[in-house]
Amino acid sequence: MPDEPTPISAEQVQHLANLARIALTPAEIEHLAVELGSIVDNVRKVTEVATPDVPATSHPIPLSNVFRPDEVGDVLTNEEALSGAPDAADGRFRVAAILGEEQ
Amino acid sequence: MDLTRLPASELAGLLSTGEVSSVEATRASLDRIAEADGDLHAFLHVAGDAAIARASEIDQLRRDGRELGPLAGVPIAIKDVLCTNDMPSTAASRILEGWIPPYDATVVARLRAAGMVPLGKTNMDEFAMGSSTEHSAYGPTRNPWALDRIPGGSGGGSAAAVAAFEAPVALGSDTGGSIRQPAAVTGTVGMKPTYGGVSRYGAIALASSLDQVGPVSRTVLDSALVHDVIGGHDPHDSTSLRDPWPSFAEAARAGAASGSLAGVRVGVVRELDSEGFQAGVRQRFDEALALMQNAGAEIVEISAPNFEYAIAAYYLILPAEASSNLAKYDSVRFGLRVTPGETATVEQVMSASRGAGFGPEVKRRIILGTYALSAGYYDAYYGSAQKVRTLIQRDFAAAFAQVDVLVSPAAPTTAFRLGEKLDDPLAMYLNDITTIPANLAGVPGMGLPIGLAPEDGLPVGIQLMAPAREDARLYTVGATLEALLHESWGGPLLDRLPADFGRSAARESGQPDHLVPAPGPGTEPDGGTA
Numbered sequence: 001m002p003d004e005p006t007p008i009s010a011e012q013v014q015h016l017a018n019l020a021r022i023a024l025t026p027a028e029i030e031h032l033a034v035e036l037g038s039i040v041d042n043v044r045k046v047t048e049v050a051t052p053d054v055p056a057t058s059h060p061i062p063l064s065n066v067f068r069p070d071e072v073g074d075v076l077t078n079e080e081a082l083s084g085a086p087d088a089a090d091g092r093f094r095v096a097a098i099l100g101e102e103q
Numbered sequence: 104m105d106l107t108r109l110p111a112s113e114l115a116g117l118l119s120t121g122e123v124s125s126v127e128a129t130r131a132s133l134d135r136i137a138e139a140d141g142d143l144h145a146f147l148h149v150a151g152d153a154a155i156a157r158a159s160e161i162d163q164l165r166r167d168g169r170e171l172g173p174l175a176g177v178p179i180a181i182k183d184v185l186c187t188n189d190m191p192s193t194a195a196s197r198i199l200e201g202w203i204p205p206y207d208a209t210v211v212a213r214l215r216a217a218g219m220v221p222l223g224k225t226n227m228d229e230f231a232m233g234s235s236t237e238h239s240a241y242g243p244t245r246n247p248w249a250l251d252r253i254p255g256g257s258g259g260g261s262a263a264a265v266a267a268f269e270a271p272v273a274l275g276s277d278t279g280g281s282i283r284q285p286a287a288v289t290g291t292v293g294m295k296p297t298y299g300g301v302s303r304y305g306a307i308a309l310a311s312s313l314d315q316v317g318p319v320s321r322t323v324l325d326s327a328l329v330h331d332v333i334g335g336h337d338p339h340d341s342t343s344l345r346d347p348w349p350s351f352a353e354a355a356r357a358g359a360a361s362g363s364l365a366g367v368r369v370g371v372v373r374e375l376d377s378e379g380f381q382a383g384v385r386q387r388f389d390e391a392l393a394l395m396q397n398a399g400a401e402i403v404e405i406s407a408p409n410f411e412y413a414i415a416a417y418y419l420i421l422p423a424e425a426s427s428n429l430a431k432y433d434s435v436r437f438g439l440r441v442t443p444g445e446t447a448t449v450e451q452v453m454s455a456s457r458g459a460g461f462g463p464e465v466k467r468r469i470i471l472g473t474y475a476l477s478a479g480y481y482d483a484y485y486g487s488a489q490k491v492r493t494l495i496q497r498d499f500a501a502a503f504a505q506v507d508v509l510v511s512p513a514a515p516t517t518a519f520r521l522g523e524k525l526d527d528p529l530a531m532y533l534n535d536i537t538t539i540p541a542n543l544a545g546v547p548g549m550g551l552p553i554g555l556a557p558e559d560g561l562p563v564g565i566q567l568m569a570p571a572r573e574d575a576r577l578y579t580v581g582a583t584l585e586a587l588l589h590e591s592w593g594g595p596l597l598d599r600l601p602a603d604f605g606r607s608a609a610r611e612s613g614q615p616d617h618l619v620p621a622p623g624p625g626t627e628p629d630g631g632t633a
Contacts, residue, residue, distance in 0.1 A: 013470065020426060020473045021433070021450065022466055023443075023458030032470055035528060039471060042529060043415040043484065049494060050487030057492040059312050059342070060298045060545025061571055066341040080205035084437030093435050095449045096442065 008037045106131040111177045111271040111325040118176040121165070125158035125176030129220050132178045136222070136269045142604050144244050145254075145264040147183050148190050149223040154178065158220045173352070174328055175218025180270035182261050183224040184231055185316070186305035187211050190221070194307045195239040196229045198432045198439045198460025208305025209340070210274060210316050210333040217332045222270050225260030229462045230429065231281055231309045233257050234534045237525050238464045245521070246289060248561050249605030252518035255285030261319045262289040266597060267604070272329050273319040278309045279417055280514075280538025282317050283550035287513035287564025290552040290596045292581070293319045294326045295538075297571045298545030299344035301330070302337035310424035311342070313417075313542040321597055323551060323582040324359065327351035330574070346572060354575035358582030365399030367580060370506030374410040375537050375566075381516040383556025387563040388512045391553040394587050403506050407498035410540050412491045417539045418532055419475045419488035426472030429465070432457060467528060496544045503570045508580050511537050513550040513564030541568050549577045551585060552596045562596065 013033045017024045024032070078091050087094040106114060106128050117123040133154060140146050150157075161176045186192045186204035193199040207215070215221070228238035236244040236259030244259040246252040247267035254263040261273035262285030275282040277295035286293030294317045301316045308314060318329035330351045337343045371392065376385065396402050434440040434456035435449075443455040461469070475484040502509055514537060524530045541548035550564045565584070569576040589595055 008474075012474075016470045016473045016477070018454075019477075020469050021430075021453045021457055022461065022469060023454040024466070025458075028463075028466070032467060035467060036471060036474065038529060039418065039532075040474070040484075043418050043488075046412055046415045046419060046487040046491045047483055049409060049412055050490035054490040054493050056486060056489035057496060058489055060492075060496075060543070061342075061344065063299075063342065063344075068338055076205055081436075083205050084202050086434055086438070086440035095435055096452045097446075097448050100446070100448045100451075 008033050008040065107135045107268040107271075109271065110322045111174060111320065111328060112322065114271055115174050115177055115328070118165075119171075119173075125161045125220060126155060128176060129154050129158035129178050129222070132222055132270055135267075139247075139267050139269055139604075142245060142250060143247060143263050143267055143269070144242055145225055145260040145267065145269060146180070146223045147193065147195065147226050147241055147260070150190060150221055153189060154220050154222055161218045161220065164218070172217040172332065174332060176220065177272065178220045178222045178270055179214060179329070180222050180225050180261055180264045180273035181211060182258055182273065182275050183227055184276050184307045185211055185274060186307065187221065187224065190224050192224065192307070194230045195227045195241055196460065196462070196465070197240045198456070199437070200240075200439065202437055204305070206305060208316075209302035209337045211305065213333050214274070214329075219332070225258070225264055225273060227260055227281075228257035229465050230307065230425070231257035231276060231278055232425070232464045232468055234280070234284060234531050235519075235521070235524065236260060237521060238462060240462050243521055245604070246518045247600060247604050248290065248518065251520055252561065252605075253288070253521055255288040255514070255518065257281040258285045258293075258319065262286055262291050262293065265289075265319050265321055266291050266600065271321070272325050274316060274329070274333070275319045276306055276314060276316050277538075277542065278313045278315075279421065279542050280535045282319060283538050283548055283564070283566055284514045284535065286319065286550035287552075287566075288518035288562060290562035290600070291319060291321055292323055292326050292551045292585075293317065293549070294330060294574075294577070295541060295548045296330060296334065296574050297344070297547045299342050300348065300547070300572075300574060301334050302340045302343050304337055304339035308428040310421040311428060312424060313421060315542070321595065323549075323578060323585045324352060324355040326549075327355035327578045327582075344572070349575045351575055351578045354578040355582040358579035359586045361583060362586060363399050364395050364580065364583055367395075367400045367508065368403055368506040369395055369400045370403050370405035370502050370509045372410065372502070372509055372511050373404055373406050374408070375511035375540075377515070379515070380512055381556065381558075383558045384512045384514070384516060384563050387554040387556065388565060391565050391584065391588070392510070394591065395584060398583065398587055405502045405506060405509060407495075407502055407540070409491065409494040409498050413495055413540045413543055414532060414536055416488040416491035416495070417535070417543060418471070419484050420492070420543075422468040422472030423475045423485050424472070426469045426476065429469055432460065464528070492543050495540055499540070499544045499546060499570070507569070508576060509568040511566050513537060513566040517556045517559055517561035517563060537566055544571075546571050547574045547577055549581050551581055553588060554596065555599065
């Protein structure tokens with residue numbers, strides 16, 4: 001890991017925003033690029049102590065094989081599942097076209 | 104008698120003997136909300152008539168001679184991060200504005216089953232991302248001790264509601280301190296249980312390996328009573344522990360009755376008592392230690408060298424998990440949908456909806472998490488952060504081999520001013536320095552008030568931590584300390600809450616410089632906790 005500050009470009013932020021599916025304004029992108037650079041500079045200190053001999057912890061209290069009986073539980077009805085949908089038709093969620101005109 | 108001033112434990116006693124009805128208690132809380140919440144904005148939704156109707160049902164059940172739980176008829180406020188099938192559940196985000204979930208969170212279902220009366224939904228930082236409640240899409244909550252100050256975050260609404268006597272108790276959620284830090288800056292009690300001790304089902308997820316739901320109250324016993332209601336195994340949450348839990352209320356009562364800490368080994372975490380902390384915070388903390396020592400506790404200094412890396416690890420793990428959890432707000436199944444033109448594809452609709460529906464802090468953390476999980480950065484950032492998590496757990500294990508509980512100030516400063524850190528995300532993040540290690544390790548932590556800082560007259564809190572699964576120990580030690588403090592003060596700290604919510608303090612906000620906390624964690628980007 002290099003020691004110099006981590007510049008994050010506007011192009012990088014735009015790319016990350018595309019991956020995260022968040023439309024950002026040019027002003028937001030510019031602002032985020034500066035902020036992210038400074039945040040990343042601070043959080044990178046984790047690399048100072050994360051030596052190869054230290055195992056990773058993904059979960060504070062590990063549990064294994066959490067199973068339940070394979071029985072139909074108390075689940076939502078179709079109407080309940082659709083109750084908050086912005087748009088629905090024929091008992092299903094309705095969305096805009098998956099493919100654009102040029103695709 | 105002003106019913107709103109009673110702790111839940113005392114109100115419950117009057118309810119059980121029939122001296123007070125739940126309708127009277129609920130009406131008193133709703134009247135207090137109507138009186139105070141214009142200043143505070145602790146609530147995003149007030150249940151109103153629905154609360155009265157529920158209270159009336161509980162009163163009827165009692166008249167019918169039905170056996171009711173110890174908190175039946177007691178009103179409770181619910182953080183808006185928890186799903187309620189009869190009230191909007193927005194996590195203070197525009198993207199969920201008006202959304203009424205088709206189901207209750209397990210904790211909500213349990214408190215309803217216990218006969219508690221939901222008063223409404225409390226304000227918070229959007230998706231629980233923040234330490235001040237200023238990141239709510241619906242406007243900030245103000246601190247009842249001084250209206251120009253933050254009530255802490257993310258659960259500032261629950262803490263302010265309880266501090267200002269709008270509700271006797273509340274529910275919160277704590278991912279990096281969102282129950283304990285608001286408790287510290289509002290003079291209230293808050294408990295983050297052992298990870299897995301309380302169900303997360305129906306708690307709108309921020310960072311699933313860190314989130315934990317817990318109680319907010321004015322007394323240690325009240326938190327214990329609520330914890331007894333909401334805790335225990337839930338098959339709907341695969342991270343829920345199957346452990347049998349003792350009665351936390353009994354643990355708290357035993358602690359309050361004993362008045363002694365003889366034989367209790369109390370570890371002071373050197374890394375969480377930095378010289379950069381506000382002077383009045385350190386003074387009250389030292390006094391609390393002396394009080395504990397006089398009551399027989401053995402005070403031991405403990406070093407936890409890897410706590411220095413906790414904030415850095417947290418601000419990689421949290422955004423990484425949040426970027427994944429918040430992918431569900433895709434404008435398909437619930438929430439806001441923004442359509443940018445008739446020919447827009449579903450992906451363009453998603454991006455536009457998320458761009459319009461998320462606030463700046465949420466966007467910042469999702470983008471940061473997406474970065475931390477990107478190919479080429481994953482091992483260096485997210486992978487390293489997970490290793491730091493192991494090191495912090497080892498520090499806790501070594502500490503708890505020497506002591507029974509660990510203590511630290513619950514927050515580095517008293518409540519800061521609204522707007523003071525809003526434009527400086529790093530300064531805001533550093534405010535969580537004392538509370539984050541417990542979340543990374545999954546251990547329980549409690550915040551409780553230990554006095555007012557001499558320099559600004561604002562509440563100071565202590566944090567108690569215990570090994571995983573030893574929540575009862577915190578209730579016992581916490582209740583003993585609380586009883587000792589009440590004895591020395593001649594009553595609870597909240598008796599000193601300004602009747603006008605510190606309006607005069609707000610008017611004098613052009614304060615002399617010496618009232619501004621010295622630079623340190625929370626004000627310097629480097630954290631200052633070498």
